[in-house]
Amino acid sequence: MTLFIVLQFNSAKNIRSLISGNEQLLKELNVKNEIQKLQTSMAKTDSKVRGAVISQDTTHITGIEAEIAVIKADLKEINKIVKNDSTEKLLTQLNYLVDEKNSFNLLVLDTFYSKGKSAAEKMINNQKGKRLGEAITGILHQLDTTRQTAINRTTHLIDTSGQKAQSWGTVLVFFACLSSLLAFLYITSRIHKQEQLIEALDESQQQEKKLASVKDQFLANMSHEIRTPMNAVLGFTNLLQTQPLNDKSREYVTAISAAGKSLLEIINDILDISKIESGMMRIEATSFSLRGVLHSLYTLFHPKAEEKQLLLGITINDQVPDLLYGDVMRLTQVLVNLTSNAIKFTASGGVSIHVDKIWEEDNAVRILFTVSDTGIGIEPAQLDSIFDRFNQAEASTTRKYGGTGLGLTIVKQLIELQNGFISVESKPGAGTTFKAELPYTLGEFNPDTNDNGYTETEISPIPPDIWLLVAEDNQLNQNLLRHLLSSWKLRYKVVNNGHEALQALEKHPYDLVLMDIQMPEMDGYSAVTKIRQDLHSNIPVIAMTAHAMEGEREKCLQMGMNEYISKPIDEDTLYRTIQVYTGKSAAREPMAAYLPYNGHENGTPHLINLRYLRELSKGDKAFEKNMLQQFVAQLPDDLSLLKQAIQAGNIDLIRATAHNLKTTVSFAGLELHLYPILEQLEHAEEQTWHPITGAELFNSLKQLCVQAIQEAIDIIL
Known part of the structure; x- marks a missing residue:
């Protein structure tokens, strides 16, 4: 910055000198011009006086006074511009001679008027006027010579200042370019270092995500590996406590149960802290x-x-x-x-x-x-x-x-x-x-909540003639499930993996599948995908998994499961789930197309509004439950029929099915969410109908219906 200031100061100084020289040069040129004007005016005046005398024509002297006034004005201007120490004597002489010359010309004219042409010519010929003119010309020449020297000096000063200004400007431009280059290199270097830092940070972040994923996977696997045997430990301990035991045996069983529950609490604590720290709670x-x-x-x-x-x-x-x-x-x-x-x-x-x-x-x-x-x-x-x-x-x-x-x-x-x-x-x-x-x-009063804030459910007996398929590879868990299902007087078949489950479903109609997630040969996810896509079956599939991490339930539902039960299996939860999903005694018919449950995130408003249903039921819970079960059973069938109509482009069937769906969803309080879509389908026109629009409307309707079905199931539970 100091260098730039010095360069700029010198450059500005030379530019000011250049400007000053130009002004001085302009002044000198103005003086030269005034001297030339003075000579011209005086010559013109002499010519007019001589012409008037010789030709005796007074028209030549018209305006002579004005000419003399111009000469005086030019002389005055020269005095104002040129006056300095070196020219003061010349200007004094010039002023005297010009006044004498003007007086002589006026005297000649006066003589011409009073005494005639001869007397005026005699005055002109006595050489006085000529000598005055020559003296004036000589002084003007001296002034011009003096001013020419000043002009030469000023021109030299201008040239020197211009060259210096150009030189300093060149130096300034050079250093500006050099500074710009250095600044560019510095900024480029900083950007490069910043990019390296960003790349290192990104790599570190990727590594952190990878480590977090490894940690989550480790916790999930640990949860599964510990919960699976814990399921058997606590399950058989509960069964032992119901058997006749002596005091010592009961003490041992109680100690085993307490130790198992303590271990389960430790596992839950570790999983809870992991969920909170990862932002998944x-x-x-x-x-x-x-x-x-x-x-x-x-x-x-x-x-x-x-x-x-x-x-x-x-x-x-x-x-x-x-x-x-x-x-x-x-x-x-x-x-x-x-x-x-x-x-x-x-x-x-x-x-x-x-x-x-x-x-x-x-x-x-x-x-x-x-x-x-x-x-x-x-x-x-x-x-x-x-x-x-x-x-x-x-x-x-x-x-x-x-x-x-x-x-x-x-x-x-x-x-x-x-x-x-x-x-x-x-x-x-x-x-x-x-x-x-x-x-x-x-909060608001909810007639379905008991004193501790949790929803009570009315559990009906499980139909005795249902068939359950259990896919579980762990022998202890198989034995535990055999005992539970047998104690509930239920018929079941146990298989060891997903492949055997598919074979069993092809040979015999079952009402519900209890599916473990981690199994050899074919896991639960692969098995349920084939059940939905290859077998086109809508049989309820309940996931049983020891994975207790956040998001596991949503993953199971998205893959095609109907519900999710974590291990160790709670006896009441399993019983309630089987009861809900086996409400019909016969196996359910497969749907034309499987409707996956996409779930809804926490904070998403509920769709179902039971106010109308409760007004109809007058407090009859059995009636409400029966209606919701019919809703859960009927809505998928109606959606399947609507999908077939849209795919076939059958406008009449689309209208009829949409109208029928409005009746199906009305008692569940879904008018606000579903009627806008259903009314578009109900009023579809042959001329304006477009398959893509129909598919989009159906997908929106399906997503809302799936959420409503899940909410209805949650209410039934």
């Missing part, structure tokens, strides 16, 4: 009864508290609303973790849970849950890290009380996931108090 809000949740919590932990001779108290402020809208599962998980820890680390005294309202505005409310105990407490230095992963207050704590050290980490992250806040207060030997603050909105 989602909040699912529903209306629930807060007092019902607290009642279930008391029922769950009261036996444990009594076993340790502890007092367990749960209190709730009367101002706390009972019906709330939020994620009841995550709230239960938080309270279960905090209460379990409180009972675990308390040897005497008791555990108290208090619920209070700390803020409410319009429909929003913030609830404070306080869990206090009289246990071992926590050292002040450990309070800041108590929510860290795999952290417990002391190493001896883990050895004495067990656990993974993930419980409080999961609690904190679940609370923060719901925009809540948790804090802890503790003194060693005096107990610990956890305060969890969570935001909710006021």
